[in-house]
Amino acid sequence: MEKLFPIIRVIDQGGNVVSDEHKELVTEERVKSFYSEMARIRMFDRKAISLQRQGRIGTYAPFEGQEASQVGSALALEGDDWMFPTYRDHGAAMVFGHSLRNIFLFWNGRNEGCIPPDGKKIFPPAIPIATQIPHAAGAAFAEKQKGTKNAAICYFGDGATSEGDFHEGLNFASVFKSPVVFFNQNNQYAISVPVSRQMNSATIAQKAIAYDMPGVRIDGNDVFAVYLETSRALERARNGEGPSLIEAMTWRYGAHTTADDPAKYRNQDESAMKRAETDPLLRLERWLKNEGLFDEAWVKEIEEKAAMEIDAAVREMESYPPADPAVIFDYVFAKSTWTIEKQKREYLKLIGSDGR
Amino acid sequence: MKMALQTKTLTLVQAITDGLDIMLEDREDVILLGEDIGTNGGVFRVTEGLQKKYGEHRVIDTPLSEAGFVGAAIGMAANGFRPVVEIQFLGFIYPAYEQIMTHASRLRMRTMGHFTVPMVIRAPYGAGVRAPEIHCDSTESIFTHMPGIKVVCPSNAYDAKGLMIAAIEDPDPVLFLEPMRSYRSSREEVPEGKYTVEIGKGNKLTHGDDVTVIAWGAMIPVAMKAAEEMKQKGVECDVLDLRTLYPIDKDLIIQSVQKTGRTVIVHEAHETGGTGSDLISLINDEAFLYQKAPAERVTGFDAPVPYFGFEEYYLPTPKRVAAAIEKVMKF
Ligand SMILES: Cc1ncc(C[n+]2csc(CCOP(=O)(O)OP(=O)(O)O)c2C)c(N)n1
Numbered sequence: 001m002e003k004l005f006p007i008i009r010v011i012d013q014g015g016n017v018v019s020d021e022h023k024e025l026v027t028e029e030r031v032k033s034f035y036s037e038m039a040r041i042r043m044f045d046r047k048a049i050s051l052q053r054q055g056r057i058g059t060y061a062p063f064e065g066q067e068a069s070q071v072g073s074a075l076a077l078e079g080d081d082w083m084f085p086t087y088r089d090h091g092a093a094m095v096f097g098h099s100l101r102n103i104f105l106f107w108n109g110r111n112e113g114c115i116p117p118d119g120k121k122i123f124p125p126a127i128p129i130a131t132q133i134p135h136a137a138g139a140a141f142a143e144k145q146k147g148t149k150n151a152a153i154c155y156f157g158d159g160a161t162s163e164g165d166f167h168e169g170l171n172f173a174s175v176f177k178s179p180v181v182f183f184n185q186n187n188q189y190a191i192s193v194p195v196s197r198q199m200n201s202a203t204i205a206q207k208a209i210a211y212d213m214p215g216v217r218i219d220g221n222d223v224f225a226v227y228l229e230t231s232r233a234l235e236r237a238r239n240g241e242g243p244s245l246i247e248a249m250t251w252r253y254g255a256h257t258t259a260d261d262p263a264k265y266r267n268q269d270e271s272a273m274k275r276a277e278t279d280p281l282l283r284l285e286r287w288l289k290n291e292g293l294f295d296e297a298w299v300k301e302i303e304e305k306a307a308m309e310i311d312a313a314v315r316e317m318e319s320y321p322p323a324d325p326a327v328i329f330d331y332v333f334a335k336s337t338w339t340i341e342k343q344k345r346e347y348l349k350l351i352g353s354d355g356r
Numbered sequence: 357m358k359m360a361l362q363t364k365t366l367t368l369v370q371a372i373t374d375g376l377d378i379m380l381e382d383r384e385d386v387i388l389l390g391e392d393i394g395t396n397g398g399v400f401r402v403t404e405g406l407q408k409k410y411g412e413h414r415v416i417d418t419p420l421s422e423a424g425f426v427g428a429a430i431g432m433a434a435n436g437f438r439p440v441v442e443i444q445f446l447g448f449i450y451p452a453y454e455q456i457m458t459h460a461s462r463l464r465m466r467t468m469g470h471f472t473v474p475m476v477i478r479a480p481y482g483a484g485v486r487a488p489e490i491h492c493d494s495t496e497s498i499f500t501h502m503p504g505i506k507v508v509c510p511s512n513a514y515d516a517k518g519l520m521i522a523a524i525e526d527p528d529p530v531l532f533l534e535p536m537r538s539y540r541s542s543r544e545e546v547p548e549g550k551y552t553v554e555i556g557k558g559n560k561l562t563h564g565d566d567v568t569v570i571a572w573g574a575m576i577p578v579a580m581k582a583a584e585e586m587k588q589k590g591v592e593c594d595v596l597d598l599r600t601l602y603p604i605d606k607d608l609i610i611q612s613v614q615k616t617g618r619t620v621i622v623h624e625a626h627e628t629g630g631t632g633s634d635l636i637s638l639i640n641d642e643a644f645l646y647q648k649a650p651a652e653r654v655t656g657f658d659a660p661v662p663y664f665g666f667e668e669y670y671l672p673t674p675k676r677v678a679a680a681i682e683k684v685m686k687f
Contacts, residue, residue, distance in 0.1 A: 058486045058664055087488065109486065109665030127490045128448055129420055162419035164451060190420050192396035198419050265395045325669035332659045339628055343657045350679055351669070 001202040005217040007249060010224035013277060015286025026224055028293055034223045035284045037075065038067040039299070040306040041091035042281065044100065047310050048107060052258045056318070057108045061087045065221075065253040065271075068280030069185045071095050072226025073153060073248075076234055082121040082143070082152035084136040086129075088185075088252075089155040093122050100313035101320070108317060111327060130160040133169030133182065140173065140180035140237070151179040151237040153230070159190025161204055170245065174211040179237035181230060182245045185220060187252045192265035208245040220248025221278040251278060325351065362548040369539045371513035371546050372402050372478075375520030376440065378550050380410045383438060386524060388415045389425050390442030390478075399444055400480060400539060426452035426477065430459050433475040438524055446481035446533065447490035453498075460529045461504030476523045477531050481509075482574045482624055483671055484537040486664045493661055494624040497631055499531045500602040506555055507601040509533040511576035513544045515599055518553030526555060533601075535574035558605035560612070564592025567681050568612040570635060571622040572598040575672060579622045582677035591685055601631050609635065610642045617648035618684040622672050627655040649687030652680040 010022045017026050045064050052060040063070065066088070074095035077083070085093050090103045097120050106113025106125065114124035121139075126132035136154030143150040160166055161184065173180050184204050188195045201207065208215025214236070218225045226248055233244035251274045255262050262268055288294035329336065329344040336344075366374060379386045388403060394417040397404035407415035418425040422443060429439035443449045449456075460473045483492035499507050508523060508530060510516040516534070523530035561576070562583055571579035576597055583593040594612045598604065613619055619639060621632040632653040639651055654672045662670050 059488055106663075109663040109667070111663050111666075113663075127488055128450070159420035162421040162424065164421070164423050190391075191399070192392045192394075193417050193420070197417060259399070264397065265392075323665040323669070325666065328657060328659050328662045328666055328670055337658070339658045343627065347657070347669075347676075350676060 001206045005203045005205040005215065005247070007217050007219050008225050008229060009219040009222050010228060011222050011283055011287055013283055013286075015283055015288075015290050017287075022224065022228070025228060026287070028291070030224075031284050031287055032298070034071055034075070034227070035281065035288075036302040036306075037071045037095050038223065038281050038284075039302055040309070041070065041094055042067055043303065043306045044094065044310050045091065047314065048104070049254070049258060051104075051314065052107075057104060059257050059259045060107050061257045062254045063088050063091050063252065065251045065275070065279075066185055066187060067091060068223035069183075069220040069226055069248040069250050072223040073183050073230040076227050076230035077153060078150070080121070080148070080150045081234070082123070082136065082139045082150065084123045084132040084139075084152065084154040085125050086132065086155055086157065087125045087127055088157070090125065092155060096120070096122060098122055100310060101316040104313055104317035105320060110320070110323065111331075112320070130156060130163035130165040130169075132156070133160070133165050134172060136180050136182070137169045137173035137176075137178045137243070140178035140243075141176050144177070144179055144240075149238045151181065151234050153181045153183055153234075155183050155185065157190060158184065158186045158188060158195045158204060159193065159198055160184075161207060162198055170207070170211045170213070170243070173243040174213050177240065177242035179240075180243045181233040181237060182243060183230065184245065184247045185250050186247050187250050189252070189256070189266070191256045191260065204247040205245060213243050213245060215245040215247070217247045217249065220250035221280040222283065223280055363545040364548055365543045366513045366517075366546045367540045367543050368510070368513045368516050368535070369400060369402055371517040372520055372534065373404060373406070374546070375517040376403065376406060377409070379521060379524045380406065380414060382550065383524075385436060385438045386414075386440065387432065387437050388440050388442070389418050389429055391418060391420055391444050393417060393442050398442060400536070402478070402534075403442070422448060422452040423455055427455040427459070429475050430455060430463070430473055433473045434463065434471045438474050440476040440478060440524060443477060443479040445487075445491045445493075446479040446495060447493035449477070449479055456499070456505065456529070457502055461502050464528065465504060472527060473529045474527050475529050476520075477529070478534060479531065480534045480536040480539070482536050483661055483664070483667045484574065486667075487536075489661075489663050492664070492667065494656065496531075496533055496601055497625055497629050500631055500634070501629070504529070506530045506603065507533065508555055508599060509535070509573040509601055510553075510599060511535060511538060511573050511597050512542075513546050515553050515559070515597075517546055518551050519555065519599065521550060522552040522555050525552070530555065533573060537574040538577065541577070553599065556600050556603045556605060558599050558608040559597045560608065561595040561597050562593060564594050564616070566591045566616055567593045567618040567620060567684055568596060568609070568616045569593045569620045569622065569677070569681065570596045570598060570609065572601065573624070575622045575624055578672055578674055579677055581674040582681060585674060585678050586681050591681060593681065604634065604638065606638060606642065609638060613639050613643040614646045617646050619647075619651035620654065620677065620680045620684060621651060622654045622677055624656050624671060626658050627653060628658050630655055649684040652684050654680045
């Protein structure tokens with residue numbers, strides 16, 4: 001099966017474009033734009049971990065190591081497309097235009113964090129595994145029914161492929177030719193369970209065969225391979241050719257969440273080694289160096305810009321108005337029920353002005 | 357109830373581990389299944405060390421597939437095993453709902469006892485630990501409503517171990533709810549070795565003639581705090597720890613309510629359709645004429661458990677419970 005689904009790569013870890021056919025894709029402009037997005041989301045991720053350690057946000061799911069998968073795929077989208085992220089895909093959401101303040105709010109236990117900026121079709125992160133997959137199939141089907149050219153992208157991990165919702169979502173999309181890209185980040189672990197124990201199949205891409213849709217396996221740390229294959233799948237979707245499945249091979253360097261200790265189930269030296277071998281930023285840095293285009297000052301500049309943006313978002317999150325208990329009651333239905341109204345009335349009266 | 361002599365100091369988590377350990381040792385047919393329960397020892401470390409001790413064939417990391425492993429456990433239970441499955445958080449049980457509702461709970465009835473499902477489904481539940489959304493659900497009533505499955509919910513280490521052993525020995529499916537918030541909040545002396553806490557029996561924690569306060573799981577510390585506060589004001593409560601939500605310990609409740617004539621029920625679950633409604637109808641049936649005031653409920657609201665930024669507003673507090681106690685006293 002690995003032979004049927006070879007890993008597609010555009011740039012290798014040495015920073016070399018592996019085939020002449022991609023020479024035109026890899027321009028200085030693209031490399032710099034991909035690099036700066038990856039650097040930006042990595043800085044966000046590190047900041048979030050540090051905020052969690054200081055008790056300034058809640059449990060956090062880091063994505064360091066998966067930047068190429070998230071940036072390359074999100075940049076392939078058009079502004080009117082749909083995005084269905086999981087709790088680990090806020091890197092992609094940020095690239096697609098989500099508000100950094102709101103992403104911080106989400107991790108700080110606020111429903112307000114689920115609201116995307118105006119006009120952005122970004123679903124709240126899916127916490128129950130694989131549940132977003134049928135949603136993406138349906139939202140994309142709705143776009144098709146409406147006669148638009150919009151598509152959807154749906155993110156999920158390797159573990160998610162074990163849930164029924166994965167299979168039901170792919171089948172639905174396949175039957176109705178929904179314009180959706182099922183974008184799997186195979187980081188090779190579902191918390192502590194390695195992919196070799198998650199499934200008996202050698203690849204995730206091969207699962208596409210069952211639903212008669214194209215399946216490809218790509219180097220998920222190669223932002224160009226991700227961008228290229230996601231763009232192709234989106235184009236097929238827009239042309240009415242239906243869904244595709246992409247398996248992006250990657251690795252999370254850190255813990256599953258800040259509540260997890262990866263040393264319990266894997267040798268973290270392996271993660272350090274993976275970083276040395278596959279770091280998606282390093283790969284572009286090497287390309288720039290090979291081409292004589294690398295410029296320390298430019299890197300510093302983009303990092304400073306990102307740091308300013310992130311710090312501003314932290315300030316906005318921390319100065320956000322405190323949680324209003326009315327939110328619990330006011331958004332359950334369009335028109336509230338008498339039970340909810342009664343509970344709200346009695347509760348707000350009881351807590352009074354001291355707010356407890 | 358058989359009491360061993362030696363005791364050890366355990367948290368609620370450790371008491372569950374101890375119960376599982378004893379049963380794995382005791383019975384060849386006991387087998388543990390779930391996500392991340394092996395090498396990782398479970399995300400709350402409930403199964404810590406058990407895979408090492410009993411092997412990968414008895415403590416099994418399953419694929420990420422609740423419908424899959426709960427359904428498979430039903431097949432194993434019908435074929436000679438006593439599976440104990442872990443749902444990582446109660447909020448992730450829903451993919452398995454179909455398997456529990458349409459099979460685990462009714463295989464005995466469908467086959468008139470030919471096939472049975474002696475399995476335990478463990479699930480940490482409840483809010484109050486600043487966990488991400490869906491990790492905080494307290495939807496026990498979905499399962500008490502389900503004919504054919506028992507539902508237990510210990511509030512302390514002693515009961516947790518005794519109920520776990522009883523649940524594994526029970527011939528029918530048992531949902532075992534673990535109050536996450538109380539996992540490590542205290543330690544207590546727990547007998548070593550095997551003992552059981554009978555399923556279907558509650559426990560009286562404090563004695564008082566004025567008000568019956570009924571709670572379970574993570575709401576016990578809340579109810580106790582309110583009862584202590586009210587004691588300062590001269591109001592004495594019977595605080596009842598229900599321990600089993602189905603079947604309910606009718607005698608314990610009725611005896612207490614016939615004495616006090618006033619009831620306050622505390623649960624974290626949503627009010628409508630909650631176990632509080634069942635308790636009130638029980639009181640209506642068996643102690644109607646003894647009542648001095650309508651029973652009060654202090655519960656979660658008819659809203660999804662909110663994100664943790666709001667959870668302090670959602671969860672019943674000692675203040676809310678004390679206000680309800682005052683209300684039934686003043687009626
Ligand atoms: C239905 C469901 N079951 C269990 C969980 C608990 N859980 C959270 S993340 C996770 C592992 C997910 O692994 P994978 O799909 O590979 O994605 P990754 O976290 O590696 O990005 C589990 C078991 C959950 N969130 N939802």
